[in-house]
Amino acid sequence: MKRLRFVLKSILTVIAVMSIVSLFWTAAYFITEALYTQFAWRPHPLVRQIISSILGFLLFGMTMSAISPFLRKREKVFWQHLIDAINRIAKGDFRVNLQADWGGRNHPFAELVTRINDMAANLQAMEEMRQEFISNVSHEIGSPLTSIRGFARALKNEDLSREQRLHYLDIIETECVRLSKLSENLLRLAMLDSDHYPFHPTSYRLDTQLQTLILHCEPQWAEKELNMCVLFEKVIITADEDLLSQVWLNLIHNAIKFTPKGGTITIQLQRRGEQAIVTVSDTGPGINEHDQLRIFERFYKADKSRHRAAGGSGLGLSIAKKIVDIHHGIISVQSQPGEGATFTVELPVHGPVS
Known part of the structure; x- marks a missing residue:
């Protein structure tokens, strides 16, 4: 499509140039004929052609000389605006x-x-x-x-x-x-x-890793008398185990933090084709739609459910997203205010190699 546009534009340019040249040569022809009639001069056809051509060139040159200052002025203004803009950018504006x-x-x-x-x-x-x-x-x-x-x-x-x-x-x-x-x-x-x-992907059991981390967090969720529901499939994944442990710990700690006493946390792992799907759901206050759009931004905290009184710096989910991105995965959140939140992490089973 672009090539066709280029060809059409070139053809139109050639036609426009030929039309302008023909106009000047036609004007030169009628001017010379008028002069011949005025002075009753009948030169040889070759001389007529040479005189018409020279006059056509002169007319074309004088017209371009008259127009060029306006064109140059327009270009000069454009380049001046361009230079001013670049100078503003260089100064931080x-x-x-x-x-x-x-x-x-x-x-x-x-x-x-x-x-x-x-x-x-x-x-x-x-x-x-x-x-x-x-x-x-x-x-x-x-x-x-x-x-x-x-x-x-x-x-x-x-x-x-x-x-x-x-x-x-x-x-x-x-x-x-x-x-x-x-x-x-x-x-x-x-x-x-x-x-x-440092990025060191290895092949390991993702379900075993999640089980171990949940047990490590048992004092926290047991203290709040939370119900921990775990549904795992056996999934072997190629990834950096240490990096992903930061993702899982962050999601588990957030679920514990925002789930009220006696609530339920559900963690699931399943394999869909070449993707390992991990979901962490809680029965906390939930996240409104506006906050969901920015929940993975650095230092961002939702006004209601993710407030400062709950602790944290607002960097955990940003780190989690960065690690998931490094593994060519996707992290997302689904929630309704008052109905808890569900964080989903999708990772390729055969992740990137170091």
């Missing part, structure tokens, strides 16, 4: 939206403008993400530091009882652990983003 009308969307200048506008839009989106990321990191770090500073100052009070001191020290220790986990998660995300994270 990505709110650029160039306008150009150069004979249709297929014109090279129009395509150049479109590419620059797209680049500026992408850079603006990245800058907004960077600023939001920095703001979130500052907030996540600032909150526990404020608590640590406040309770450390309170410990200077010599009138505190032993129980109060221990209570304050427990809070300081909890906030330090929170900072440590945040630092570890940020470092893990940075390494995953840089593609330098």
